[in-house]
Amino acid sequence: MTRVYNFSAGPAALPLEVLEQLRDEMLDWHGAGMSVMEMSHRGATYTAIAQQAEADLRDLMDIPSDYAVLFLQGGATAQFSAIPLNLAGTRHAVADYVDTGTWSRKALDEAHRYCTVNIAASAAASHYTTVPAQASWQTTPGAAYLHYTPNETIHGVEFPFVPDVGDVPLVADLSSTILSRPIDVRRFGVIYAGAQKNIGPAGLVVVIVRRDLLGRARGDTPSTLNWESMAAAGSMLNTPATYSWYVAGLVFQWLKRQGGVEAMGRTNQAKAAKLYAAIDGSGFYRNPVEPSCRSWMNVPFTLPDKALDQRFLEGARRAGLAALAGHKSVGGMRASLYNAMPMAGVDALVEYMSEFQRLS
Amino acid sequence: MTRVYNFSAGPAALPLEVLEQLRDEMLDWHGAGMSVMEMSHRGATYTAIAQQAEADLRDLMDIPSDYAVLFLQGGATAQFSAIPLNLAGTRHAVADYVDTGTWSRKALDEAHRYCTVNIAASAAASHYTTVPAQASWQTTPGAAYLHYTPNETIHGVEFPFVPDVGDVPLVADLSSTILSRPIDVRRFGVIYAGAQKNIGPAGLVVVIVRRDLLGRARGDTPSTLNWESMAAAGSMLNTPATYSWYVAGLVFQWLKRQGGVEAMGRTNQAKAAKLYAAIDGSGFYRNPVEPSCRSWMNVPFTLPDKALDQRFLEGARRAGLAALAGHKSVGGMRASLYNAMPMAGVDALVEYMSEFQRLS
Numbered sequence: 017m018t019r020v021y022n023f024s025a026g027p028a029a030l031p032l033e034v035l036e037q038l039r040d041e042m043l044d045w046h047g048a049g050m051s052v053m054e055m056s057h058r059g060a061t062y063t064a065i066a067q068q069a070e071a072d073l074r075d076l077m078d079i080p081s082d083y084a085v086l087f088l089q090g091g092a093t094a095q096f097s098a099i100p101l102n103l104a105g106t107r108h109a110v111a112d113y114v115d116t117g118t119w120s121r122k123a124l125d126e127a128h129r130y131c132t133v134n135i136a137a138s139a140a141a142s143h144y145t146t147v148p149a150q151a152s153w154q155t156t157p158g159a160a161y162l163h164y165t166p167n168e169t170i171h172g173v174e175f176p177f178v179p180d181v182g183d184v185p186l187v188a189d190l191s192s193t194i195l196s197r198p199i200d201v202r203r204f205g206v207i208y209a210g211a212q213k214n215i216g217p218a219g220l221v222v223v224i225v226r227r228d229l230l231g232r233a234r235g236d237t238p239s240t241l242n243w244e245s246m247a248a249a250g251s252m253l254n255t256p257a258t259y260s261w262y263v264a265g266l267v268f269q270w271l272k273r274q275g276g277v278e279a280m281g282r283t284n285q286a287k288a289a290k291l292y293a294a295i296d297g298s299g300f301y302r303n304p305v306e307p308s309c310r311s312w313m314n315v316p317f318t319l320p321d322k323a324l325d326q327r328f329l330e331g332a333r334r335a336g337l338a339a340l341a342g343h344k345s346v347g348g349m350r351a352s353l354y355n356a357m358p359m360a361g362v363d364a365l366v367e368y369m370s371e372f373q374r375l376s
Numbered sequence: 377m378t379r380v381y382n383f384s385a386g387p388a389a390l391p392l393e394v395l396e397q398l399r400d401e402m403l404d405w406h407g408a409g410m411s412v413m414e415m416s417h418r419g420a421t422y423t424a425i426a427q428q429a430e431a432d433l434r435d436l437m438d439i440p441s442d443y444a445v446l447f448l449q450g451g452a453t454a455q456f457s458a459i460p461l462n463l464a465g466t467r468h469a470v471a472d473y474v475d476t477g478t479w480s481r482k483a484l485d486e487a488h489r490y491c492t493v494n495i496a497a498s499a500a501a502s503h504y505t506t507v508p509a510q511a512s513w514q515t516t517p518g519a520a521y522l523h524y525t526p527n528e529t530i531h532g533v534e535f536p537f538v539p540d541v542g543d544v545p546l547v548a549d550l551s552s553t554i555l556s557r558p559i560d561v562r563r564f565g566v567i568y569a570g571a572q573k574n575i576g577p578a579g580l581v582v583v584i585v586r587r588d589l590l591g592r593a594r595g596d597t598p599s600t601l602n603w604e605s606m607a608a609a610g611s612m613l614n615t616p617a618t619y620s621w622y623v624a625g626l627v628f629q630w631l632k633r634q635g636g637v638e639a640m641g642r643t644n645q646a647k648a649a650k651l652y653a654a655i656d657g658s659g660f661y662r663n664p665v666e667p668s669c670r671s672w673m674n675v676p677f678t679l680p681d682k683a684l685d686q687r688f689l690e691g692a693r694r695a696g697l698a699a700l701a702g703h704k705s706v707g708g709m710r711a712s713l714y715n716a717m718p719m720a721g722v723d724a725l726v727e728y729m730s731e732f733q734r735l736s
Binding site: 054090126218 | 378382388390395396407413414415419449450452453454456457461486577580599600616617620623696
């Protein structure tokens with residue numbers, strides 16, 4: 017058995033300790049005589065597992081009690097619909113969106129079905145290599161909410177600030193940055209995050225919503241997307257993704273053992289700094305993003321000639337470095353450095369990049 | 377390690393062979409150096425896994441090529457919304473529903489948000505112990521579809537026939553009976569099934585839809601619930617529940633090794649017959665359902681005195697028989713006998729029931 021360093025943007029690498037525990041418990045969880053996968057979500061055993069996961073997440077992120085924490089299905093994409101359905105009220109309501117790349121565009125494209133979308137700012141003109149300064153945004157007074165994507169996984173662009181939007185609820189897609197560093201939850205109306213990057217298996221999405229925003233949903237909101245109904249039912253209006261929720265809980269416990277989000281933030285910053293320094297210092301590899309907006313989580317880079325790409329990827333695979341191909345829409349390479357990627361993985365990548373350059 | 381016989385109605389027992397394979401592959405799937413849980417859904421390895429699962433399901437159920445097979449998130453409850461959103465067109469369209477218990481009621485309650493619901497027949501007057509004969513149904517000429525629930529997991533009631541509805545698309549919630557016996561897919565417009573009973577882990581729902589029914593969705597259908605968009609994207613419009621899809625594929629391969637749905641049907645019928653015979657012959661236990669409508673999958677039964685329930689359940693647990701408490705809405709006991717429950721489990725239950733009766 018040889019584990020690789022897996023740089024996938026998502027579904028992404030999980031901590032080895034978590035996988036080992038899943039393996040050891042697969043036939044019999046703590047003497048229950050069954051896997052967690054086989055447990056009724058209504059039973060006392062599973063209920064305790066689910067509640068522990070929520071408590072650990074609240075602890076890790078310092079989530080105040082006036083926020084509900086939901087463990088739902090459908091990924092961030094289902095939430096692209098849920099956000100206007102739960103917050104915009106009617107088709108005539110205006111929601112502000114900041115366009116900083118593929119994922120913020122997907123979110124606003126979906127919102128068009130339910131409300132009037134105002135693109136408050138767009139980085140399209142820069143080919144999504146920067147984040148528009150807030151002073152330039154054209155926001156809507158009384159908007160139903162403002163949505164932004166703090167980190168764009170495809171373009172590798174990250175907000176260096178949390179927007180200040182006054183009384184307008186701030187809605188953030190934290191799929192790729194949740195738990196990667198401390199954030200102040202109180203700044204946000206709604207935080208949502210697909211699990212498959214920093215939380216656990218695909219098929220789970222965590223939604224953290226300030227309780228005063230519950231109760232605004234349209235009457236035709238599907239029950240499974242209705243935050244108020246789900247909050248009232250402890251995310252068990254229907255059968256949740258029980259095993260994924262459990263794996264998420266193990267990841268939360270692993271994070272606590274690592275020192276929590278403060279420690280992860282220090283490590284993640286150091287990992288990203290090392291890789292960007294290697295790229296910038298190489299005179300060979302290139303990252304196009306404005307330095308102040310470079311992502312800690314997703315580092316895209318190009319080689320001087322596309323003709324080298326396949327050879328780079330094949331050599332990387334032989335060196336135990338997996339899933340480095342960039343997204344098809346931008347090409348080149350991309351190294352995703354989520355919490356489960358250790359510094360040793362970055363060291364191995366930097367060493368391989370240097371060796372590849374020397375031989376090219 | 378001691379495995380119990382797990383009679384949970386869902387999430388439910390999985391085949392031991394499948395769990396053993398999941399355990400053995402958890403750190404390294406076939407030399408990939410990672411778990412299936414960590415694989416990009418866009419990579420060649422995972423794509424092959426997903427396609428194999430679909431091919432095996434098509435093979436097992438003999439699904440014609442003019443049906444799309446979707447692997448979605450949100451469970452059957454999300455499909456309760458998706459059905460009218462995809463098929464009813466406008467709020468003025470009429471959809472026929474047959475009310476035979478808790479799950480058909482949940483489906484029609486959700487449909488009320490999107491269209492006019494006609495309850496074509498109801499078994500409420502019998503306290504859901506029978507299925508209304510089709511001759512008594514009040515259907516709507518030109519209905520958008522007719523929905524029914526072939527098996528009601530809580531009441532233990534099963535349709536002994538497939539309704540004949542002419543040109544109206546027949547929509548069936550097969551969550552608890554899919555793959556438990558042969559069915560003729562061609563009789564149906566849409567089949568959907570939450571995975572957590574006969575397919576795999578919770579958090580996955582399989583939708584089998586005749587392709588001529590695609591393209592009728594309302595404009596405000598959330599993308600993740602839009603069958604046409606999902607069919608066009610191979611269920612990967614967004615990141616699917618990758619690991620659950622994989623586990624489902626292992627279950628499909630296990631079913632093929634057992635002899636497919638014909639063999640499962642014979643075994644399932646024999647399992648149910650043995651348990652009903654033990655109940656009916658006991659003069660102690662009781663099942664209220666009309667014999668022709670008794671479920672093969674979910675067998676509710678009561679003891680002569682509710683005061684015995686706790687002692688029955690505690691003794692069962694000590695005997696390695698888990699999750700026998702009936703649903704809170706009906707009380708008593710319930711034994712769910714999905715594909716992964718072997719005849720030996722039914723034998724152990726029948727023996728325990730006899731012993732409990734003798735000592736009472």
